Amino acid sequence: MIAELVIFIILGIVAVSSAFAVILSKNPVYAVLFLVINFFALAMLYLVLSAQFVAFIQILVYAGAIMVLFLFVVMLLNLTGAIESLQDKLPAQRWLAPALGMVLLVEIAVVFLSGFFAQVPEASELPEGFGTSAPVGMLLFSRYVLPFEVTSAVLLIAMVGSIVLAKRRP
Amino acid sequence: MPEIVIFLLIKLVMTIVIFALWMTMVPFMIWLERKVIADIQIRIGPNRVGPFGLLQPIADALKLIMKEDITPAKADKLIYPIAPALLMVPALLAIAVIPIGGMVTIGERSFTLQIMGEYRGPNGFFVPELDAGILLSLALSSLGVYGVVLAGWSSANKYSLLGGMRSSAQMLSYELPLGVALVGPLLLASSLRLNEVVNAQSNFGIWFIIPQFVGFIIFLMSGTAEVNRAPFDLPEAEQELIGGYHTEYSSFRFAMFFMAEYLNMVTISALAVTFFLGGYRLFTDIVWLQPIWFALKLMLFLYLFVWIRGTWPRVRYDQLMALGWKVSLPLALVNLAITAIVLAYVPKRAVLVLTITSIVLITIAYYGSSYNIRRSTDMTARSGYARRHLPESEETRI
Amino acid sequence: MLVQYLPFLILFIVAVAFSGGAILLSRLLGPKRPNPVKLAPYESGMVPIGGTRRPFHIRYYLVAMLFILFDIEIIFLYPWAVIYLTARAARLFLLLEMIVFLGVLMIGYIYIWRKGALDWE
Numbered sequence: 064m065i066a067e068l069v070i071f072i073i074l075g076i077v078a079v080s081s082a083f084a085v086i087l088s089k090n091p092v093y094a095v096l097f098l099v100i101n102f103f104a105l106a107m108l109y110l111v112l113s114a115q116f117v118a119f120i121q122i123l124v125y126a127g128a129i130m131v132l133f134l135f136v137v138m139l140l141n142l143t144g145a146i147e148s149l150q151d152k153l154p155a156q157r158w159l160a161p162a163l164g165m166v167l168l169v170e171i172a173v174v175f176l177s178g179f180f181a182q183v184p185e186a187s188e189l190p191e192g193f194g195t196s197a198p199v200g201m202l203l204f205s206r207y208v209l210p211f212e213v214t215s216a217v218l219l220i221a222m223v224g225s226i227v228l229a230k231r232r233p
Numbered sequence: 234m235p236e237i238v239i240f241l242l243i244k245l246v247m248t249i250v251i252f253a254l255w256m257t258m259v260p261f262m263i264w265l266e267r268k269v270i271a272d273i274q275i276r277i278g279p280n281r282v283g284p285f286g287l288l289q290p291i292a293d294a295l296k297l298i299m300k301e302d303i304t305p306a307k308a309d310k311l312i313y314p315i316a317p318a319l320l321m322v323p324a325l326l327a328i329a330v331i332p333i334g335g336m337v338t339i340g341e342r343s344f345t346l347q348i349m350g351e352y353r354g355p356n357g358f359f360v361p362e363l364d365a366g367i368l369l370s371l372a373l374s375s376l377g378v379y380g381v382v383l384a385g386w387s388s389a390n391k392y393s394l395l396g397g398m399r400s401s402a403q404m405l406s407y408e409l410p411l412g413v414a415l416v417g418p419l420l421l422a423s424s425l426r427l428n429e430v431v432n433a434q435s436n437f438g439i440w441f442i443i444p445q446f447v448g449f450i451i452f453l454m455s456g457t458a459e460v461n462r463a464p465f466d467l468p469e470a471e472q473e474l475i476g477g478y479h480t481e482y483s484s485f486r487f488a489m490f491f492m493a494e495y496l497n498m499v500t501i502s503a504l505a506v507t508f509f510l511g512g513y514r515l516f517t518d519i520v521w522l523q524p525i526w527f528a529l530k531l532m533l534f535l536y537l538f539v540w541i542r543g544t545w546p547r548v549r550y551d552q553l554m555a556l557g558w559k560v561s562l563p564l565a566l567v568n569l570a571i572t573a574i575v576l577a578y579v580p581k582r583a584v585l586v587l588t589i590t591s592i593v594l595i596t597i598a599y600y601g602s603s604y605n606i607r608r609s610t611d612m613t614a615r616s617g618y619a620r621r622h623l624p625e626s627e628e629t630r631i
Numbered sequence: 632m633l634v635q636y637l638p639f640l641i642l643f644i645v646a647v648a649f650s651g652g653a654i655l656l657s658r659l660l661g662p663k664r665p666n667p668v669k670l671a672p673y674e675s676g677m678v679p680i681g682g683t684r685r686p687f688h689i690r691y692y693l694v695a696m697l698f699i700l701f702d703i704e705i706i707f708l709y710p711w712a713v714i715y716l717t718a719r720a721a722r723l724f725l726l727l728e729m730i731v732f733l734g735v736l737m738i739g740y741i742y743i744w745r746k747g748a749l750d751w752e
Binding site: 307 | 634637650694
């Protein structure tokens with residue numbers, strides 16, 4: 064288990080330092096790329112947690128799709144020089160962001176202190192094939208069928224929303 | 234020696250051998266392409282360097298290495314140099330999940346000829362095949378987009394940028410039908426493991442190209458578009474874009490874009506072989522013949538890619554996008570729905586029924602899509618371009 | 632079982648070493664004779680016109696957005712495909728689930744088609 068701990072610490076350092084790099088980079092394209100590195104570190108952390116399917120989905124969806132959109136948008140803004148005007152539009156977020164961050168930190172602390180992690184089994188206690196596609200599918204399409212169906216509605220709303228935003232003439 | 238060390242040694246040797254095989258496919262493919270296209274166009278093609286011009290690609294590679302590596306003055310100093318590697322590395326990693334042969338047994342140990350494959354050692358040492366095999370391969374192909382976008386952006390050349398945006402939009406669009414087309418075979422195989430897909434085809438006693446013919450056609454088409462090959466080689470539309478996202482690159486970095494393209498083509502072909510042509514299996518289960526069967530089937534697809542390039546004219550960009558979003562994606566979903574319904578109601582005769590429905594569907598799709606694309610691209614031409622650029626009287630005439 | 636991923640790590644190292652090594656070799660062997668004209672943006676030998684970084688159409692943003700949404704949809708198909716044949720009793724239920732899921736998304740698909748988001752002028 065010492066190997067897993069070492070891997071966890073290395074990945075943790077990569078994840079945290081890349082997250083800092085995201086907010087400290089002056090060039091928004093670099094920030095996006097650091098965020099991609101961060102997502103890779105997260106995906107590997109999922110692998111350490113025996114959540115293989117989730118790890119690959121993390122790469123496929125976040126690194127492969129969402130960050131490409133971010134990159135497109137950042138390039139779009141960068142090119143038209145709209146990045147400065149964005150900074151002035153939302154002055155409240157400078158104060159709101161740390162406050163919300165603190166709320167998140169408190170939430171994490173509460174989960175830690177509640178003893179939730181004592182119930183999490185060791186990797187060696189997990190059943191064979193844990194975290195692979197078949198057991199994930201079994202749970203997703205039986206116990207979590209309602210969230211699954213709600214996802215389709217969320218995706219539909221996102222589709223309509225993106226069309227409405229894109230078609231709006233300034 | 235502990236078992237894990239032996240495991241790693243075997244995997245290291247296997248990785249290097251498969252890597253070397255894949256890398257030799259690149260010059261071979263370049264040679265094949267030039268020879269076959271020359272034949273199609275009634276030319277001779279490369280014939281000076283080595284017998285039948287076989288050493289021509291190596292001469293080209295040596296030439297490119299000796300050339301000056303130019304970094305444009307305004308280019309991004311950090312991203313510009315690494316962009317080709319961002320395309321190349323995912324292309325190389327994609328070989329990890331492809332099985333080129335079945336189970337090999339040496340003494341107490343047995344393993345499949347697949348980098349992320351199954352391994353059994355003595356004393357219950359067991360490493361399973363990667364469960365999410367096809368997901369890894371799709372994830373890697375989606376990461377290739379970064380190389381293209383960033384190469385275009387970091388070059389600080391408007392044609393590079395435009396080429397990069399076009400190619401990335403094309404790659405994104407065709408990833409969807411590619412992903413859906415593979416769900417049909419996966420439904421039949423009930424696994425995301427590529428080795429299981431191969432085994433399922435021998436259990437069913439039929440290659441999935443027969444019951445999943447529609448999926449196969451969509452896969453081939455989307456795969457061609459995904460690797461930016463003719464007739465979908467819009468990124469290299471010289472007439473419009475000078476050269477596309479790699480315009481500013483020179484020397485070996487330039488070569489890397491093309492190596493990545495050829496590697497991706499080999500990988501797409503390997504996936505097509507695995508999913509639709511029974512993988513490494515043919516007639517017998519003699520283990521040492523299996524990589525040879527695999528290679529032969531692979532050659533078939535590589536030849537097909539060259540043949541397509543030599544035969545088809547390049548499509549227009551609006552047609553390309555219409556083909557991806559308005560034809561391939563819905564068709565792949567219809568094919569999936571039919572497959573699922575057939576498997577639910579007549580699982581015993583699924584292969585027969587699916588074969589018949591495939592033929593019907595592909596016939597409808599052929600006539601429907603040619604109508605659909607003509608109509609929708611004509612309509613966009615009329616609605617957008619004509620309205621803005623033609624005088625009023627002209628528009629009414631159109 | 633992290634041992635499972637070690638072969639991938641090996642391949643990764645080989646791939647990075649190959650790409651890096653090839654570039655390095657090219658740097659060492661190639662000549663270095665830069666001049667201002669050579670380092671200018673290439674526009675078929677013409678003097679570059681206008682800025683090199685220009686805005687591009689919102690349509691690219693739309694394609695990426697729609698890609699994400701459909702990509703998520705497709706990812707749900709994969710675990711579903713894995714359990715579909717093995718779950719004998721629940722197969723019709725699984726079919727129904729997926730028909731509802733895809734049905735809702737098809738409404739969106741028809742909407743974006745009708746709105747012309749799939750058209751390229």
